[in-house]
Amino acid sequence: MKIYHAPNTRSVRIVWLCEELGLDYELEMFKLGDASMRDPEYLKIHPMARVPALADGNVRIFESGAIVQYILAKHGDGRMLPDVNSPHFSDYLQWLHYAEGMIMPHVNILVVETILLPEDRRNPVNISRATKQLTRALGAVDQALEGREFLAGEFSGADIMTGHACTVAARLGADISDKPNVTAYIKRLNDRPAMIKAWTVGA
């Protein structure tokens, strides 16, 4: 498998997953905002010029949540994925989707407003609104983690998605000072050797 990867982007999720599963992969490296993502060759892989994307045999697939589900279904041997009859199945799906549904839209805004835009075009109203929403979105995760180590039973693909999203949200300014479960969860995930590898490869 080939992972189209840039440090500090959603493609960290895919490297992390492959490291957790002990799967072989090669990396094609980009940087965040790299102009070469808009090369015609890469646009055939990802028409929106983003990472991650994955090549696996003849398959080309993008969207990190889709890639997580694809890899677990094809190469996971049942690991990190509750069975459809498991009591954790609905939580698994819910928190797998929560990352992009509830957390990352505000992360996107903060990346644009605090990193990508030149300073004179940044808007403090947008920053304050996104930070507030992000803090709220992490509140629901904090509640769900009460008495639990992971979001859906054992460590799973849901933690790859929402765990990564929580980590990024906290780095960008979401307030987790009153969220002990999320704080411990972020530390727990970021102490995993596979996650350490994923954050550092190519960085």
Next chain:
Amino acid sequence: MKIYHAPNTRSVRIVWLCEELGLDYELEMFKLGDASMRDPEYLKIHPMARVPALADGNVRIFESGAIVQYILAKHGDGRMLPDVNSPHFSDYLQWLHYAEGMIMPHVNILVVETILLPEDRRNPVNISRATKQLTRALGAVDQALEGREFLAGEFSGADIMTGHACTVAARLGADISDKPNVTAYIKRLNDRPAMIKAWTVGA
């Protein structure tokens, strides 16, 4: 099953799916932005006070993409869901996730900036940026639909997610005038009796 539903929200997707599958459901109705979504009883169902949510026996689940996957896995009898060995499996996952990953973040901004905020707090820069991004995001869908009726082989859960997102995006001002495939796709989906029912129930 009980669907927590409000007209003109993402919960339309769940009603649409149940109608397509001929599944029985009851509705608990809200309105977009309804204060009663913040009642303590409903916050136990959805901690972010949103729709859709689904109750099915003892299961409570939110996030529309998760609910689509849950219903198809539990009650779909293999319909609208390519098998893991199907050549359409990766496209299915990709376009299932594309709706929230690439389209809806910009839709969210347009809903806030053109509907929810009072006029004196709306920001034309945000509106113009989101509209431009939305138009781009629909460009990739237009390309994928070249020579195809649906996004992943037969009509599937991916069309529920990204088809709904395209419809909403076009209504909010994404430019589809140069996107004949998306234009025809939106019409094709919105002519389906199940979709007509989903748009009108409780509205």
